[in-house]
Amino acid sequence: MRKFLVLSFACGFLVACGGNASEETNSDNEERSHSTVRGSEEEEVTNDSNQSDSQTTTEDDEKEPTDASDEELSESELEALRILTIPMDSPYDEDGNMKHEHTQIEIVEDYMDDDGRIYFDLDEDPVRNITNPEDENIVHVTNYADVFINIIEAEAFQLDEELREEAYKFIMLSPPQELEGKNPSEYRxxxxxxxxxxxxxxxxxxxxxxIHNIDYIVQEDLYNHDALPILLEEFEKLGSPMVLFPAPQTVYDMQLFELIQDLHQMWGQLGQFENPSENKEEFEELYFQVRQETNDLIVRMNFLLSEEM
Structure with missing residues (x-):
């Protein structure tokens, strides 16, 4: 039986839905994933009482039913299901105004590097107001970090250095058929x-x-499990209009920005879904759409990283 995951280095079902992973690989990945469920339920195989030992076959074996709803998680384990964020300084000053403001020309002249990239670390106030030089009334709140940021909660969805490497490898290990066999050195x-x-x-x-945990709940029909409200709450936070994406700065970024906008909206819809247990069909349709869009995004990332800038 699959378990609830805290952090998965490679959720096999995601890759499989992308159409390029074997069931064996999926199983290995899930075994390596960290589980918060305390212990596992043993499955006892019993023979049909009308069959003799010599006539017993695999088809005659029956598994004793298990009650997955008994897999209760402690309060700390439920909290561990939440998506990692790190605190940062608010982009707003004490008066509620953005701390930094530039025109489009100023930000380019003062901060763009030789590769045509503008970047600020989290401790450098990466969220800034950018005004249109032709109309000062047009102001864009822009994120120049490389992470998604909730500008009201002042928190960033950032992995530490080791996990960033794992995230990159996760994408590289899930190539579409068109890129199978491509040398890793050919990727950016x-x-x-x-x-x-x-x-x-x-x-x-x-x-x-x-996503894996919601999949587990759907497959095992655990709609009354205490984990589901927490998972939906996390997706509602992800889908908040206050979550700011890194600003697109390349031609390829514009394509990616449109894709993540669509997925961001779906996160919010999934998180705000009311009474999943009473509307299972509609909930599952939305969930599977989120999962498929995520798989499509993995494929798109492979293509984008295979392109030279």
Whole structure:
């Protein structure tokens, strides 16, 4: 029986839905994933009472039913299901105004590097107001970090360095058929990826375990499990209009930005879904759509990273 995951290095079902992973690989990946469920339920195989030992076959074996609803999680285990975020300084000052403001020309002249990239770390106030030089009334709140940021809660969806490497590998290990056999050296590295590409890779990785956990709930019909409200709450937070994506800065970023906008909206819809237990068919349809869009995004990331800038 599958378990609830805290953080999955490679949720096999995601890759499988992308059409390029074997069942054996999926099983290995899930076994390596960290589980919060305390202990596992043993499955006892019993023979049909009308069959003799010599006539027993695999088809005659029956498994004793198990009650998956008994898999209760402690309060700390339920909290561990939440998506990782790190606190950061608010982009707003004490008066509620954005701390930094630039025109489109100023931000380019003062901060764009030789590769045509504008980047600020989280401790450098990456969220800034950018005004249109032709009309000062047009202001864009822009995220120049490489992570998704909730600007009201002042928290970032950022992986540590080791997990960022795992997130990159997760994408590389899930190539579409067109890119099978492509030498890893032909892909752009993490350092060569744009802010938005890095942010999307981190979000794919951070949402892999929650998607797996909802899949488990759907497959095992555990709609009354205490984990489901927490998982939906996390997707509602992800889908908040206050979550700001890294600003697109390349031609490829514009394609990616449209895809993540669509998925971001679905996160919010999934998180705000009311009474899943009473509307299972509609809930499952939305959930499977989120999962498929995530798989499509993994494929798109493979193609984008295989392109030179």
């Amino acid at each position: 590295t993490w350092e060569e990826a744009s802010n938005l590409e890095r942010g999307v890779m981190q979000m794919i990785y951070l949402t892999a375990a929650p």
